[in-house]
Structures are given as structure tokens and as C-alpha cells.
Amino acid sequence: MNYTLCKLEAFLVIGQEAELTQNQRKNVEISTRFWRTFNMKLKKDQLSQSGSWLKYAFMERKNGQLFYFCAIPFRGEVPNGFSLKEMKAHQYLVVEHQGPMYKIYETYGEIYQNLLPHTNYKPLKEDCIHFEKYDHRFHWNREDSIIEIWIPIENT
Secondary structure: OOOEEEEEEOOEEEEEEEHHHHHHHHHHHHHHHHHHHHHHHHHHOOOOOOOOOOOEEEEEEEEEEEEEEEEOOOOOOOOOOOOOEOOOOOEEEEEEEOOHHHHHHHHHHHHHHHHHOOOOOOEOOOOOOOEEEEOOOOOOOOOOOOOEEEEEEOEE
16 A cells, blocks of 8 residues: 655644544444535535635544544634634655545555554554545545545654
8 A cells, every 4th residue: 555654734624523433334424424514514604615625524532432523724714613623733644545435444444454553653643543635536436536544643
């Protein structure tokens, strides 16, 4: 599995959060529904991005619970119903998931079970477990769809 290392400076996003479960199948359903709701909220609040768009999905653990935070880059205003989130500067291991969204857990399995154990890096979990970066290359369930997976890391 190919990966790159990337130093990312701190950045701000605005978004909304949904609580997940410990069940991957249910989480795919929750996140899919949540994206629909989030995208409708973006449109309603005139935050839809045209042309060169960018969206994020952060996976976080708080008090033993998993949360999914859908976001867009911060552009100076936090509308009602949105939260501001700051991501601190980190070194990241970046992997591209290519294929339909429903196969993303296969990619995560490869990353966490096969790739990371064979590197000199360990995941940090201070700000988030990982995040997905979506841009013009993302197409829900097409084989040519690409999602970047960013995992904050440190040297072991």
C-alpha cells in the first residue's frame, strides 16, 4: 500500500457532529445519512462550495464514544448549528482510498493492520483518530472515486 508523509500546518474548519457506534456497518449508514443532512444544511446556509470544493470527515473518540465530524474550511463565519474546530499542526501519513465508499473499511483495515505496524510511525489520537479529505475526485460509489485518509503520526 502506497502512502506519503505530509506536514500540515494548523487549520480551521466548521462543521457538525454525529455520534457513531462500535459497529462498522451501522457507522456507514449513520455517516451516509449524516452527509446528506450536512450537505442540505450547507446549501440552506449558502455554504455550498462550487468548482474547487473541499470537505472533511474527522473521526474522534471522546469519553469512550466515537464521533464523526463533517466539515468545510473556515471562511470567517460560524453559522448557527455549526461548530468551529481547530486542527493543530501535525505530521500525517496519507493514504488514498480508491473505490466505492462502502469499501473504505477495507482500506482502513489495510492501513491499521498491515501498513502502520511495518513503519516507524505510530498514530496520535490527541486531535482526531484520522480524517478523510474529499475533493473533486470523490464520487460516492464509483470505482474511480478517491478519498484521502490522513492519520496524525509520530516517530516510534
